[in-house]
Amino acid sequence: MDPAKSRSLTEKKPINCNGFLQEDKKDSSTALSRVDRGRSEVSTPPLESWREERTRSEEDNELNLPSLAAAYSTILRALGEDPARQGLLKTPWRAATAMQFFTKGYQETISDVLNDAIFDEDHDEMVIVKDIDMFSMCEHHLVPFIGKVHIGYLPNKQVLGLSKLARIVEIYSRRLQGKEPVIVDPDCF
Numbered sequence: 001m002d003p004a005k006s007r008s009l010t011e012k013k014p015i016n017c018n019g020f021l022q023e024d025k026k027d028s029s030t031a032l033s034r035v036d037r038g039r040s041e042v043s044t045p046p047l048e049s050w051r052e053e054r055t056r057s058e059e060d061n062e063l064n065l066p067s068l069a070a071a072y073s074t075i076l077r078a079l080g081e082d083p084a085r086q087g088l089l090k091t092p093w094r095a096a097t098a099m100q101f102f103t104k105g106y107q108e109t110i111s112d113v114l115n116d117a118i119f120d121e122d123h124d125e126m127v128i129v130k131d132i133d134m135f136s137m138c139e140h141h142l143v144p145f146i147g148k149v150h151i152g153y154l155p156n157k158q159v160l161g162l163s164k165l166a167r168i169v170e171i172y173s174r175r176l177q178g179k180e181p182v183i184v185d186p187d188c189f
Contacts, residue, residue, distance in 0.1 A: 056106040068096035102137050102144065105174030113168060117161040128152040128161060132169045139176035149173075 022150045071084040072092035083092060132149040153160075 054105075060105065061100050061107075065093070065096055065100070068099065069093045072096055102135075103174055103176060105171045108171045109170065110168060113164055113171065114160070117164045118158050119161070120157060121155065121159045122157065123155050123159055124157065126152050127159060128156055129165050132166050134169050134173040136173040136174050138178075138179050140178070142176075144178050 024096045041167075063106060069092040072095040076091065077082045081088060081163075128150070130148075132151065134147050134149050135144060139145055139173075151165050153168075
């Protein structure tokens with residue numbers, strides 16, 4: 001066998017675990033958060049970064065709306081349309097507002113949702129919630145896609161309010177991301 005091929009078969013590949021790249025499952029301190037990946041070489045432990053990960057505020061939405069609408073006007077012109085024609089007069093603003101809504105997951109954190117929704121329970125069997133609707137935007141084409149999410153977790157004497165699971169799905173799905181299915185490695189927990 002070619003030495004280069006055998007080396008590539010034995011090399012460790014990064015593991016994608018809950019949106020974090022991990023070189024070694026046992027050492028989560030080397031993980032980069034999805035938001036920071038590609039922008040920074042600074043590591044963020046996944047167990048801490050997910051709680052406060054917010055990249056856009058309501059004020060940011062208001063400040064960025066004019067430039068986002070201008071970008072949509074540019075797109076319309078590049079497509080050969082006239083943004084000043086009657087049917088398109090408000091389209092750039094509507095499209096900009098819609099894009100902010102479709103990506104509103106950047107405005108909330110898990111801490112915003114969880115607040116006091118974790119309850120002590122004498123329950124240690126797996127909790128499974130199926131068929132949570134999700135809506136997201138493809139990061140490659142900026143087109144919407146939909147799906148169903150199934151969540152299972154071992155409560156370890158604490159349970160989360162079921163409605164909060166749907167809210168967590170909404171926070172993470174209302175962001176730009178790939179459409180490929182997410183498979184979570186159980187060793188991540």
